[in-house]
Amino acid sequence: MTDRETLAGRQTPAGRETPAGDALDERFVELLRGVLPAAKRAEPITPDLDLKAAGLDSMATIELLLRLENAYRVTLPDSALNGRTFATPAAVWSAVEEQREA
Amino acid sequence: MRTVADDLTHDLVHHLPASAVAERPDAPAVTDAHGTWTYAEFDARAAAFATWLGERGVARGDRVLSRIGNVREFVAMLFGTLRHGAVFVPIGAGMKAYHLNAVLDDCAPALVVAAETDGGVPPGPHVHMLEKFWPEVEEIALGGPEEPEPARPEVSPDELGLLIYTSGSTAAPKGVMSPHRAITFAAAAIAERLRYRSDDVVLTAIPLSFDYGLYQVFLSVQAGAHLVLSGPDEHVRLPALMRAHGATVVPVVPSLAEMLIRLVGRGSAEPPAVRLFTNTGAALTPPLAARLRAAFPTASIALMYGTTECKRTTIMEPDGDLDRPHALGRPLTGTRVTILGEDGRPVPAGETGEIVVSGPHVMDGYWNAPELTAERFRRDPETGERRLHSGDYGRLDADGHLYFEGRRDDLFKRRGVRMSCQEIEAAAVDVPGVEAAAVLPPADGHDLTVFAVTDLPAADVLAGLAERLEDAKVPADCRPVTGLPLTPNGKTDKRRLTELLG
Numbered sequence: 001m002t003d004r005e006t007l008a009g010r011q012t013p014a015g016r017e018t019p020a021g022d023a024l025d026e027r028f029v030e031l032l033r034g035v036l037p038a039a040k041r042a043e044p045i046t047p048d049l050d051l052k053a054a055g056l057d058s059m060a061t062i063e064l065l066l067r068l069e070n071a072y073r074v075t076l077p078d079s080a081l082n083g084r085t086f087a088t089p090a091a092v093w094s095a096v097e098e099q100r101e102a
Numbered sequence: 103m104r105t106v107a108d109d110l111t112h113d114l115v116h117h118l119p120a121s122a123v124a125e126r127p128d129a130p131a132v133t134d135a136h137g138t139w140t141y142a143e144f145d146a147r148a149a150a151f152a153t154w155l156g157e158r159g160v161a162r163g164d165r166v167l168s169r170i171g172n173v174r175e176f177v178a179m180l181f182g183t184l185r186h187g188a189v190f191v192p193i194g195a196g197m198k199a200y201h202l203n204a205v206l207d208d209c210a211p212a213l214v215v216a217a218e219t220d221g222g223v224p225p226g227p228h229v230h231m232l233e234k235f236w237p238e239v240e241e242i243a244l245g246g247p248e249e250p251e252p253a254r255p256e257v258s259p260d261e262l263g264l265l266i267y268t269s270g271s272t273a274a275p276k277g278v279m280s281p282h283r284a285i286t287f288a289a290a291a292i293a294e295r296l297r298y299r300s301d302d303v304v305l306t307a308i309p310l311s312f313d314y315g316l317y318q319v320f321l322s323v324q325a326g327a328h329l330v331l332s333g334p335d336e337h338v339r340l341p342a343l344m345r346a347h348g349a350t351v352v353p354v355v356p357s358l359a360e361m362l363i364r365l366v367g368r369g370s371a372e373p374p375a376v377r378l379f380t381n382t383g384a385a386l387t388p389p390l391a392a393r394l395r396a397a398f399p400t401a402s403i404a405l406m407y408g409t410t411e412c413k414r415t416t417i418m419e420p421d422g423d424l425d426r427p428h429a430l431g432r433p434l435t436g437t438r439v440t441i442l443g444e445d446g447r448p449v450p451a452g453e454t455g456e457i458v459v460s461g462p463h464v465m466d467g468y469w470n471a472p473e474l475t476a477e478r479f480r481r482d483p484e485t486g487e488r489r490l491h492s493g494d495y496g497r498l499d500a501d502g503h504l505y506f507e508g509r510r511d512d513l514f515k516r517r518g519v520r521m522s523c524q525e526i527e528a529a530a531v532d533v534p535g536v537e538a539a540a541v542l543p544p545a546d547g548h549d550l551t552v553f554a555v556t557d558l559p560a561a562d563v564l565a566g567l568a569e570r571l572e573d574a575k576v577p578a579d580c581r582p583v584t585g586l587p588l589t590p591n592g593k594t595d596k597r598r599l600t601e602l603l604g
Contacts, residue, residue, distance in 0.1 A: 057334065058334040058338065059337075059360070059361060062337065075368070075369065078339055081338045082338070082339060083336075086338065
């Protein structure tokens, strides 16, 4: 199962917190928007947005990791700390979800 | 008394790994995300790359431009190029086409190596994708000694080994001509202070295209140490990487130090047992240094200062900053720092003036830029010695420690990256719809800001700049204006612009 499919599963009305029709958790989107550079903030945050192209550099990635871990009270394992996890909002969200469910 | 010259066993850069290759062929030389090469394996690939270059018609003195990240192949290509007698030109993957095209025109490389994922390099018969051709180099390397390396006349220490592009007070980056003798001298003189050991594991997360990263290669191989390379995608897992490889030496710029402190604070695991952090590029402030020490209790910190034009100027002995806050150490052994006043004459200790550097580490000048070279690299009117007028201002204390105070031109650093207002302003007016622009460097109360005379929305100007400049050079803020305020003599009134921000 790909990360996108995982996310698509979360978009169903049966999803626990994600409201129907909304692609991504709103708090998550705000959190993500907060770490992207001002120049790119106007762009809509879609699940498959190329985060690197949207300005998520290494410092912003770490900022995002810390904010996510704090907001969702999770700790991402070392194995999840790589470029793939931070490639798209869907992939990031999926890594967070994995820990919330664990 | 021993001098650096006594320790200088090699005056050709590609001879630096010779001792390690001969004495410890099975010791790990370089590791990246894909694996490790021993010194013997690394050496075979450097030789193979030299052969491969020859097969492609690259001649002595030709430029070989490399635009790949922090990977093992970079190290083999670096030494292979130098073995072949060619000049290595490392360029960061973050450089956008706007500057890259200027660099390609400037150095006219005979061969370019890029990563397959890199769409920024214009294709051409001399452009080779690393992933495509590297198997050919491996094949030559594995072919082993049956195919003896072609005999080539050895280069002289006065010939160029590297062209390192760096920002100046010009629109496009310029190449610092680095001859073998100056590089090997600098590497030996830095080693005399920092003492990298054969049991060190040197974690290099700063880009190899930046001379601070590049010299980690020279320092590691001459000590026979283990160089571990890490790219920006891996910053988020640096503590895990440091633990996995047992990193003992870690060069940092402030942003990297900040990342390490924050990452180490996440978990409950013991911090990695680093013995030495070095810093240059941008100053580690005393509060940041204190937090780094608290996060890594086993580590010392060595502060350094320098500029690509002479590589390294001063090094503070490890933890010397605790006794002398803000000091950047003494000049490298065998070199001198003179502080010149407005009248061009040396000023006494304690007084501020331009930092002027002399010694065997002073590079040869700028490629294709004789005027700029004459401006920065001048003869001492009394001794005739070539001296680098760094453009940096500072002072020496009574014991010869250097303190940096700032610059009086428009060059500055942000996130450890050297840049100038002029290059950002030039990139801004290159954006269609921008008539004029003025840039304010980061200062108290504001980050890097561009004022643009344009009808475009701010976001469009910033997006245009992001297409043209490395990320660190893209302003945090853009203020579209109808005109730029001028001083009575017609220059942009930057004081007035600063007031507009307040």
